[in-house]
Amino acid sequence: xxxxxxxxxxxxxxxxxxxxxxxxxxxxxxxxxxxxxxxxxxxxxxxxxxxxxxxxxxxxxxxxxxxxxxxxxxxxxxxxxxxxxxxxxxxxxxxxxxxxxxxxxxxxxxxxxxxxxxxxxxxxxxxxxxxxxxxxxxxxxxxxxxxxxxxxxxxxxxxxxxxxxxxxxxxxxxxxxxxxxxxxxxxxxxxxxxxxxxxxxxxxxxxxxxxxxxxxxxxxxxxxxxxxxxxxxxxxxxxxxxxxxxxxxxxxxxxxxxxxxxxxxxxxxxxxxxxxxxxxxx
Amino acid sequence: xxxxxxxxxxxxxxxxxxxxxxxxxxxxxxxxxxxxxxxxxxxxxxxxxxxxxxxxxxxxxxxxxxxxxxxxxxxxxxxxxxxxxxxxxxxxxxxxxxxxxxxxxxxxxxxxxxxxxxxxxxxxxxxxxxxxxxxxxxxxxxxxxxxxxxxxxxxxxxxxxxxxxxxxxxxxxxxxxxxxxxxxxxxxxxxxxxxxxxxxxxxxxxxxxxxxxxxxxxxxxxxxxxxxxxxxxxxxxxxxxxxxxxxxxxxxxxxxxxxxxxxxxxxxxxxxxxxxxxxxxxxxxxxxxxxxxxxxxxxxxxxxxxxxx
Numbered sequence: 001x002x003x004x005x006x007x008x009x010x011x012x013x014x015x016x017x018x019x020x021x022x023x024x025x026x027x028x029x030x031x032x033x034x035x036x037x038x039x040x041x042x043x044x045x046x047x048x049x050x051x052x053x054x055x056x057x058x059x060x061x062x063x064x065x066x067x068x069x070x071x072x073x074x075x076x077x078x079x080x081x082x083x084x085x086x087x088x089x090x091x092x093x094x095x096x097x098x099x100x101x102x103x104x105x106x107x108x109x110x111x112x113x114x115x116x117x118x119x120x121x122x123x124x125x126x127x128x129x130x131x132x133x134x135x136x137x138x139x140x141x142x143x144x145x146x147x148x149x150x151x152x153x154x155x156x157x158x159x160x161x162x163x164x165x166x167x168x169x170x171x172x173x174x175x176x177x178x179x180x181x182x183x184x185x186x187x188x189x190x191x192x193x194x195x196x197x198x199x200x201x202x203x204x205x206x207x208x209x210x211x212x213x214x215x216x217x218x219x220x221x222x223x224x225x226x227x228x229x230x231x232x233x234x235x236x237x238x239x240x241x242x243x244x245x246x247x248x249x250x251x252x253x254x255x256x257x258x259x260x261x262x263x264x265x266x267x268x269x270x271x272x273x274x275x276x277x278x279x280x281x282x
Numbered sequence: 283x284x285x286x287x288x289x290x291x292x293x294x295x296x297x298x299x300x301x302x303x304x305x306x307x308x309x310x311x312x313x314x315x316x317x318x319x320x321x322x323x324x325x326x327x328x329x330x331x332x333x334x335x336x337x338x339x340x341x342x343x344x345x346x347x348x349x350x351x352x353x354x355x356x357x358x359x360x361x362x363x364x365x366x367x368x369x370x371x372x373x374x375x376x377x378x379x380x381x382x383x384x385x386x387x388x389x390x391x392x393x394x395x396x397x398x399x400x401x402x403x404x405x406x407x408x409x410x411x412x413x414x415x416x417x418x419x420x421x422x423x424x425x426x427x428x429x430x431x432x433x434x435x436x437x438x439x440x441x442x443x444x445x446x447x448x449x450x451x452x453x454x455x456x457x458x459x460x461x462x463x464x465x466x467x468x469x470x471x472x473x474x475x476x477x478x479x480x481x482x483x484x485x486x487x488x489x490x491x492x493x494x495x496x497x498x499x500x501x502x503x504x505x506x507x508x509x510x511x512x513x514x515x516x517x518x519x520x521x522x523x524x525x526x527x528x529x530x531x532x533x534x535x536x537x538x539x540x541x542x543x544x545x546x547x548x549x550x551x552x553x554x555x556x557x558x559x560x561x562x563x564x565x566x567x568x569x570x571x572x573x574x575x576x577x578x579x580x581x582x583x584x585x586x587x588x589x590x591x
Contacts, residue, residue, distance in 0.1 A: 117293065118300035122563075123525025123570045129532075130305065130563050133551055134312050211426055215533060218428040219548060230428070237432045237537065244436045251429030259424040266420075 008271060016267020022260025029073055030080035037070040041227070050243045060245045062235060068246065071227045072253050078228040079210045079257060082144055086209035087202050089148040094155025095191065095198060101156065102163030103186045113160070116153035125150075125212050132221045140223040147212055151205070158201055162194035196272035203268055207261035214254050229254045286582055294575045301567045306350055309560045310343065319554040336363035337557070359561040370561035373546060381542035384465060384534060385527045387458050389520075391466030392473055397516070399470075400477025401509065407482060415474060422471030427530055431464040431537035461538045465530045469523050476519050480512035487511075514585055521577030525570045 012020065029036060038058075045065040053060045059068040101112040119127065131146035132138045166172065167190070175185045216222045217230025229250045236246030317333050318325070337360075338346050353360040359370035403412040438460060484490060485508050493507045494500075532544030543562055550558030 114296060114300070117297050118304065121297045121301050121571050122567050124529035126529055126563055126566055127304075129547070129551070130308055130559070133556075133559055134308065136313065207424075214426060215428060215529075218533065219536060221551070233428060233432070237428075240432050240436055241439075247429070247432045247436070251426065251433070254429065255425055258426070259420065262420060262424050 008268070011271055012264075012267045013270065015263045016270075019260040019263025019265075019267065022256060023264060026076055026257050026260070027080055030076040033073050033077050037067075037073045039067045039070045041070060041074050043067065043070070050239060050246075052243065052245055059249045060243065062232075062246055063239060068232070068249055071232055072229065072250055074227045075229040075232060075250065075253065076257075078140065078213065078223060078226050079254075081140065082147070082213040083206040083210045085144045086147045086151055086212075087205045089144070090151040090205065091155050091198060091202050093148075094152040095159050097152070098156035098159030099163050099186050099191055102160035103167060103182065103190065109160070112156065116156055119150055119153045122150065125215055128212065128216060129219070129221060132216065137224050138216075138221055139225050143213055143216060143223050146216075147209055151209065155198060155201060155205075158197060159191075159194060162197065163190055166190050166193055200265060200269045200273045203261060203265035207258045207265065210254070210257060210261075283582070287579060290575065290578055290582070294571055297571055298568060301571070302351070302354055302564055303347075305560055305564050305567075306347055309556045310346075312554075312556060314554075316554070316556055333363050336361060354564070359564065360557050362557055370557050373558060374543070374561055374565050377541060377543050377546045380540060381528075381531050381535070381544065383458065384461055384531050384540065384542060385524075387462035388465030388469070388527055388530065388534075391462045392469035392523075394470075395466070396470035396473025397477050400474040401481055401504075401512075403474070403478045404481030404485065405504065412478075415478075419471040419474050422467050422474075425467065427464050427468060428533050428537060430467060431460070431534060434460045434464060435537070457538075461534045461540060464537065465527065465534045468530070469526060472523065473516065473519065476516060477512065480515055481508060484508045484512045514581070517577050517581050517584065521574045524573045528566050528570060 009020075034041075043066065045061065045067075047065070048057065048061050049065040050063050051057060051061045057067050057069065059072060061067055062071070097112050101109045122130075125147075127150045128143075128146040131149060132142060135142040163186070172185060172190060175189050180189070213222060213228065214230030214233070217228040218234045220231075220234065222228050222231050232250035233247055233254075236243075236248075236250060240247040316337070317330050317339065321329055321333060334340055338349050341349065350360065357371055359374065362368045362370055362373065399415045399418075403415045406412055490503060490508050493503045498507070528543075531542060532547060534540070535542045535544040536548065543566060546558060547562035547566075550556075550562060
């Protein structure tokens, strides 16, 4: 059964709709960050350092006197950019290689699968940590690159498995018999039939990428050129005995975003992936 | 069976080869002079030359690669040239117990919370306890450990004055409780979800109905017939989640200022000491590969239907 975009929206569970709403809000906040933030980025008020929430600074200020709300709002940009780019790159590369692997089999399949084996041998963000170690001052692009290099393999595995089971279906045979070339069959005939679990995986993948970026930033290995929630939390933890709000609010922002994506992912999985092929990306 | 073991083992050997190769060449791609970054720019030329020689940097790259394989195979992971006679392995060995202790405690928390909650939720599906634990599981998966840790510290250290601050020297088990909860929470949530769906599936099987029909008591049916079968897939999850425990340990060690492999790795990165970074990344990945190999082999012998293809 094929579901259209509006069908999916209508049939999502209430919790999944809430998740979609949260994701939409985070997305809008990221786009309109310069207009929503109460202070310009980089503005410091040296007379109000390490202060708790007040009228002037709803989430308080950090050790330099910068407004925390402003930084949290700008931090959503890093989260959205990392989440969208990493999943965009990983799913494109993973779908392509997975489809090739599953459809053609043979030595191509063997090579691609052995590469995914090796990438998956590095637990979690460890390979990303190593890749970022190469760059002296990690930029946003370096972080996106490091997470993408390591992240495509799960999509490749998923799509390969799906394509393998579709390969022997009658419609593939039919397409072949009327003379369609392999690329057409793989990308136009087979892929649309296996995309549903990929969409679910990608939703969890966005959550996974945002968490991974935040973890890297917390370890001091995140983008140095933009404020990120993980880095804010890292700075905040230094002073948490003095000013707990610095550690609390950036974490709340991460948690709400991840919760929203997980709500949405669970709802999409119930609709699109009844066999439960996908898993949480984090 | 033996064929499966051998093929699985061969695949792991290939992966180990890949891991060592990838890490070696990635680390060599670090720009700048590694000798200068260890000794500092002002160091004497004699010292620089000695260190360069000790680190085999004068050899061609492929020669260095071959020498490094020697270091991996003899278990030293290379000599730490700055410190006389010490090897990377010495540093690793000194830090493994702390990380192992943390990982084991985190695993304990995950199992103690996740499995009983999952079983109870499956026994009474859609009851208040099932719904509550479903919400808790979603929260557990969504709360990042690097936030949960500081929050627990704020809560306990400040408000209740109950547990030692990370800086204080109060040793012993209590210093392990908060780190273990921080590390184990996300995993307990995943275990709980997995356990619930496994139990629900198993409880509908014919052999469970047969056991109930022949008059076995409820607790006997649940514990002996259902639980034991529902536990089998958990073995695989534990293996896969071991990786999350290891990377989680890096973060938890930072939050609670604990010694361990993660602290060693982060210090190595800070000092740009690539022997240490290389050793840590390879060691952590290899232990993950070994644990996954073991879980697959255990799984293969527990459930003879599993075959590698």
